[in-house]
Amino acid sequence: MLESTIDKFMEEREELNEIVMKYSGLNIKRFYNLDSRVYREGALSTKTKGLLGLVASLALRCDDCIKYHIIRCHEEGVTSEELEEALAIGLVVGGSTTIPHHRRAFQAWDELEETGES
Amino acid sequence: MLESTIDKFMEEREELNEIVMKYSGLNIKRFYNLDSRVYREGALSTKTKGLLGLVASLALRCDDCIKYHIIRCHEEGVTSEELEEALAIGLVVGGSTTIPHHRRAFQAWDELEETGES
Amino acid sequence: MLESTIDKFMEEREELNEIVMKYSGLNIKRFYNLDSRVYREGALSTKTKGLLGLVASLALRCDDCIKYHIIRCHEEGVTSEELEEALAIGLVVGGSTTIPHHRRAFQAWDELEETGES
Amino acid sequence: MLESTIDKFMEEREELNEIVMKYSGLNIKRFYNLDSRVYREGALSTKTKGLLGLVASLALRCDDCIKYHIIRCHEEGVTSEELEEALAIGLVVGGSTTIPHHRRAFQAWDELEETGES
Amino acid sequence: MLESTIDKFMEEREELNEIVMKYSGLNIKRFYNLDSRVYREGALSTKTKGLLGLVASLALRCDDCIKYHIIRCHEEGVTSEELEEALAIGLVVGGSTTIPHHRRAFQAWDELEETGES
Amino acid sequence: MLESTIDKFMEEREELNEIVMKYSGLNIKRFYNLDSRVYREGALSTKTKGLLGLVASLALRCDDCIKYHIIRCHEEGVTSEELEEALAIGLVVGGSTTIPHHRRAFQAWDELEETGES
Numbered sequence: 001m002l003e004s005t006i007d008k009f010m011e012e013r014e015e016l017n018e019i020v021m022k023y024s025g026l027n028i029k030r031f032y033n034l035d036s037r038v039y040r041e042g043a044l045s046t047k048t049k050g051l052l053g054l055v056a057s058l059a060l061r062c063d064d065c066i067k068y069h070i071i072r073c074h075e076e077g078v079t080s081e082e083l084e085e086a087l088a089i090g091l092v093v094g095g096s097t098t099i100p101h102h103r104r105a106f107q108a109w110d111e112l113e114e115t116g117e118s
Numbered sequence: 119m120l121e122s123t124i125d126k127f128m129e130e131r132e133e134l135n136e137i138v139m140k141y142s143g144l145n146i147k148r149f150y151n152l153d154s155r156v157y158r159e160g161a162l163s164t165k166t167k168g169l170l171g172l173v174a175s176l177a178l179r180c181d182d183c184i185k186y187h188i189i190r191c192h193e194e195g196v197t198s199e200e201l202e203e204a205l206a207i208g209l210v211v212g213g214s215t216t217i218p219h220h221r222r223a224f225q226a227w228d229e230l231e232e233t234g235e236s
Numbered sequence: 237m238l239e240s241t242i243d244k245f246m247e248e249r250e251e252l253n254e255i256v257m258k259y260s261g262l263n264i265k266r267f268y269n270l271d272s273r274v275y276r277e278g279a280l281s282t283k284t285k286g287l288l289g290l291v292a293s294l295a296l297r298c299d300d301c302i303k304y305h306i307i308r309c310h311e312e313g314v315t316s317e318e319l320e321e322a323l324a325i326g327l328v329v330g331g332s333t334t335i336p337h338h339r340r341a342f343q344a345w346d347e348l349e350e351t352g353e354s
Numbered sequence: 355m356l357e358s359t360i361d362k363f364m365e366e367r368e369e370l371n372e373i374v375m376k377y378s379g380l381n382i383k384r385f386y387n388l389d390s391r392v393y394r395e396g397a398l399s400t401k402t403k404g405l406l407g408l409v410a411s412l413a414l415r416c417d418d419c420i421k422y423h424i425i426r427c428h429e430e431g432v433t434s435e436e437l438e439e440a441l442a443i444g445l446v447v448g449g450s451t452t453i454p455h456h457r458r459a460f461q462a463w464d465e466l467e468e469t470g471e472s
Numbered sequence: 473m474l475e476s477t478i479d480k481f482m483e484e485r486e487e488l489n490e491i492v493m494k495y496s497g498l499n500i501k502r503f504y505n506l507d508s509r510v511y512r513e514g515a516l517s518t519k520t521k522g523l524l525g526l527v528a529s530l531a532l533r534c535d536d537c538i539k540y541h542i543i544r545c546h547e548e549g550v551t552s553e554e555l556e557e558a559l560a561i562g563l564v565v566g567g568s569t570t571i572p573h574h575r576r577a578f579q580a581w582d583e584l585e586e587t588g589e590s
Numbered sequence: 591m592l593e594s595t596i597d598k599f600m601e602e603r604e605e606l607n608e609i610v611m612k613y614s615g616l617n618i619k620r621f622y623n624l625d626s627r628v629y630r631e632g633a634l635s636t637k638t639k640g641l642l643g644l645v646a647s648l649a650l651r652c653d654d655c656i657k658y659h660i661i662r663c664h665e666e667g668v669t670s671e672e673l674e675e676a677l678a679i680g681l682v683v684g685g686s687t688t689i690p691h692h693r694r695a696f697q698a699w700d701e702l703e704e705t706g707e708s
Contacts, residue, residue, distance in 0.1 A: 016693040019700045023670055027510050027678040034506065035686045038206045038499050043199035048166055052204055055170045056177040056211040057687065059451075061298070062651070064690035065211075080259055081161035086170055088156045088263040093174040093183075095449025096271045097293065097413075100300035103252040110255045134457040137464045141434055145274050145442040152270070153450045156263050175451065177687075179534070180415070182454035198495055206499040213685025214507045215529065215649075218536035221488040228491045274442045279435035284402055288440055291406045292413040292447040295569075297652070301447075316613055317397035322406055324392045324617040329410040329419075331567025332625045333531075333647065336654035339606040346609045370575040373582045377552055381560040381628050388624070389568045392617050411569065416533070418572035510678045515671035520638055524676055527642045528649040528683040537683075553633035558642055560628045565646040565655075 005104070006111050009067050039072070047076040051086045058090035058098055058105065066105050074112045083109060123222070124229050127185050157190075165194040169204045176208030176216055176223065184223050192230045201227060241340070242347050245303050275308070283312040287322045294326035294334055294341065302341050310348045319345060359458070360465050363421050393426070401430040405440045412444030412452055412459065420459050428466045437463060477576070478583050481539050511544070519548040523558045530562035530570055530577065538577050546584045555581060595694070596701050599657050629662070637666040641676045648680035648688055648695065656695050664702045673699060 020028070039049045050073040057065035073083060087105060091098055138146070157167045168191040175183035191201060205223060209216055256264070275285045286309040293301035309319060323341060327334055374382070393403045404427040411419035427437060441459060445452055492500070511521045522545040529537035545555060559577060563570055610618070629639045640663040647655035663673060677695060681688055 013693075016697055019696050020693055022700065023674050023696050025671075025674050025678070027506060028674065028681060030502070030506050030509075031678070031681055031686075032689075034499060034502050035210050035689070037502075038203070038210045042203050043197060044169075044203045048169070049203070049207060051162075051166070052170060052173045052207045053211065056173045056208060059174040059177045060211065060687045062687040062690065065687055079161060081261075084259050084261050084264065085156070085160050085162045085167070088261070088267075089167060089170045090174060091264060091267055091449075092153055092156045093171065093178065093450050095445075095452070096267075096447050097296045097298040097301055098449070099268075099271070100298065103249075103256055106255050106259050107252055110258065131457075134461055138457055138460050140464065141438050141460050143435075143438050143442070145270060146438065146445060148266070148270055148273075149442075149445055149450075150453075152263060152266050153453070155266075178451045180451040180454065183451055199497075202495050202497050202500065206497070206503070209500060209503055209685070211686050213681070213688070214503075214683050215532045215534040215537055216685070217504075217507070218534065221485075221492055224492050224495050225488055228494065271446055274439070274446045278439050279433060280405075280439045284405070285439070285443060287398075287402070288405060288409045288443045289447065291410045292444060295410040295413045296447065315397060317615075320613050320615050320618065321392070321396050321398045321403070324615070324621070325403060325406045326410060327567070327618060327621055328389055328392045329407065329414065329568050331563075331570070332565050332621075333650045333652040333655055334567070335622075335625070336652065339603075339610055342609050342613050343606055346612065367575075370579055373578050374575055376582065377556050377578050379553075379556050379560070381624060382556065382563060384620070384624050384627075385560070385563055385568075386571075388617060388620050389571070391620075414569045416569040416572065419569055507682050510675070510682045514675050515669060516641075516675045520641070521675070521679060523634075523638070524641060524645045524679045525683065527646045528680060531646040531649045532683065551633060557628070557632050557634045557639070561639060561642045562646060564625050564628045565643065565650065 005067065005108055006071065006115075009064070009108075013064075013068075045076075047073070047078060050076045051078065051082070054105075055086050055090045055093075058087065058101055059094045061094065061098055061101050063101055063104055066101055067108050070105055070108045071112065074109070080109070080113065123185065123226055124189065127182070127226075131182075131186075165191070165196060168194045169196065169200070172223075173204050173208045173211075176205065176219055177212045179212065179216055179219050181219055181222055184219055185226050188223055188226045189230065192227070198227070198231065241303065241344055242307065245300070245344075249300075249304075283309070283314060286312045287314065287318070290341075291322050291326045291329075294323065294337055295330045297330065297334055297337050299337055299340055302337055303344050306341055306344045307348065310345070316345070316349065359421065359462055360425065363418070363462075367418075367422075401427070401432060404430045405432065405436070408459075409440050409444045409447075412441065412455055413448045415448065415452055415455050417455055417458055420455055421462050424459055424462045425466065428463070434463070434467065477539065477580055478543065481536070481580075485536075485540075519545070519550060522548045523550065523554070526577075527558050527562045527565075530559065530573055531566045533566065533570055533573050535573055535576055538573055539580050542577055542580045543584065546581065552581070552585065595657070595698055596661065599654070599698075603654075603658075637663070637668060640666045641668065641672070644695075645676050645680045645683075648677065648691055649684045651684065651688055651691050653691055653694055656691055657698050660695055660698045661702065664699065670699070670703065 054069035054073055057069055087102055091102055172187035172191055175187055205220055209220055290305035290309055293305055323338055327338055408423035408427055411423055441456055445456055526541035526545055529541055559574055563574055640659055644659035644663055647659055677692055681692055
């Protein structure tokens with residue numbers, strides 16, 4: 001059976017962020033802040049921005065980034081059909097090397113859909 | 119003065135596509151077909167899909183892909199504010215190595231805005 | 237002791253593919269189909285195509301893709317000498333960042349050679 | 355009309371290599387040497403190795419590397435059918451971001467085929 | 473003869489930055505600001521930071537970024553021997569796909585050395 | 591609790607290197623040799639070279655490479671302030687997709703600082 005990837009992911013993220021904060025100076029903190037600001041509601045909705053973050057992360061094949069944006073998209077009310085269309089674009093843009101990441105993206109999405117977590 | 123990048127781009131693209139078609143078999147043609155299908159209207163609008171293609175292309179730093187999606191976004195009625203927010207996400211996701219591509223993205227956008235081309 | 241990477245890999249791949257199929261529409265299915273067609277016998281042999289897929293995957297540092305192509309190359313009768321020469325090209329093209337992937341490639345190859353699996 | 359890309363490419367390569375040699379020490383020279391050795395005849399033919407170098411370069415979207423390997427493949431007697439199948443694998447592995455590079459690959463190939471250069 | 477790459481680069485950069493500023497909002501401006509702050513004197517010298525920026529840019533094969541850091545390294549008093557050692561690391565880490573960028577890096581360095589520009 | 595990543599990493603590296611050596615020919619061995627030579631004391635110190643290797647590895651998002659260079663930097667006497675500044679450059683150059691790798695870099699550094707290992 002596949003382990004619960006969402007719970008393990010959130011727990012590890014928490015632990016690692018504490019370590020990062022222990023060492024980070026102003027520039028790294030500013031980057032983290034900016035990384036949160038660009039996804040805020042504006043001319044584009046937070047939902048569209050979540051999908052943009054997801055597809056960019058899939059194109060760059062960053063598993064942790066993908067999982068984070070999958071969770072955010074689920075919270076923003078993205079439907080399974082919308083998610084599938086966004087991931088199809090990421091797949092065509094990034095090619096078959098995105099397939100393993102794309103599998104784990106659907107795995108995380110399925111876990112969220114099945115457990116009703118958001 | 120900066121040359122008209124849009125016109126030169128479209129002309130070269132045309133010439134090169136003829137050469138590709140001269141040599142391509144069924145699999146390459148199928149890929150090109152799929153590359154067009156994933157951007158069609160569906161659960162997500164063609165406008166949102168254009169932005170997804172743009173940000174994925176910026177993340178992967180593909181100048182020709184960026185220019186193509188900039189032209190498509192302009193045709194789809196994306197506003198300058200929406201474009202700026204999408205490119206800000208691409209910049210934060212992909213880092214400062216996307217800056218040169220991001221400059222050329224705004225250059226192409228500016229040319230389209232100034233000439234009213236779409 | 238290193239765990240059996242091939243068995244675990246095949247089992248997880250199976251489970252994840254079921255999840256992907258649950259959500260995928262026509263475009264994603266077409267991509268998967270195309271991803272299988274390009275490796276079929278043609279002007280180039282399936283063996284040469286397996287090596288091409290392997291080296292492209294090593295260059296892009298995609299562990300799951302590498303493992304898949306290592307298994308396919310073994311099935312196609314690639315010898316250890318041929319594999320070493322192909323991986324040397326991938327190493328020089330992609331640089332030292334491919335070394336960790338290249339280690340896991342030889343690990344999977346060694347498992348196949350030792351167990352006689354194909 | 356598209357300019358002769360092969361001639362310009364070879365001329366610039368020559369000029370730049372002289373500059374590199376003016377500054378390079380032993381390690382860079384060793385790397386260049388190794389970069390030539392991995393493509394030599396061995397368990398795999400120089401033709402297969404040329405195709406491996408080409409597909410790895412397409413996957414990594416390196417135009418100059420692609421052009422170099424296109425010229426080498428032409429010298430090694432690769433046919434247009436073999437080239438098309440190898441580039442189809444590169445396209446599927448690397449996705450639509452490889453399309454601009456793939457266009458320029460066929461452009462260089464076409465120039466070689468038309469002029470009979472090798 | 474090879475054109476003066478430094479002058480053309482600086483002129484185009486200037487023109488493009490004006491276009492970027494015309495469209496950019498607060499987040500993009502913050503990123504540009506941060507991109508300048510991380511290279512300032514601190515626990516590491518501006519010279520070491522220039523070399524770090526250069527090698528990261530070579531690894532990611534970003535020509536404009538490389539040229540910018542080559543100019544900065546020259547201003548910071550990096551010697552040709554130091555530059556060669558840093559570029560050798562970038563070459564080994566990033567592999568032969570960095571060679572075309574590495575050639576253009578030495579070309580820009582040579583232009584700076586020959587003209588005494590900084 | 592997070593497992594000891596350094597110990598597990600060193601042990602697996604050892605086991606995998608034995609497998610690589612079982613299959614590798616002269617070219618792969620030469621590459622490994624060169625990969626060690628470029629970090630030796632020269633015009634630049636081993637400490638600066640360690641930081642260059644680290645930032646290039648972060649830019650290319652190679653976890654094993656990052657961990658290796660974190661261990662080497664710790665041995666070379668890099669301070670936490672110097673490390674933070676180098677990682678801030680890698681973060682800005684490579685963008686938010688480097689964050690998960692950057693978290694694991696600080697985790698490994700923290701383990702080395704806490705246990706006094708080098």
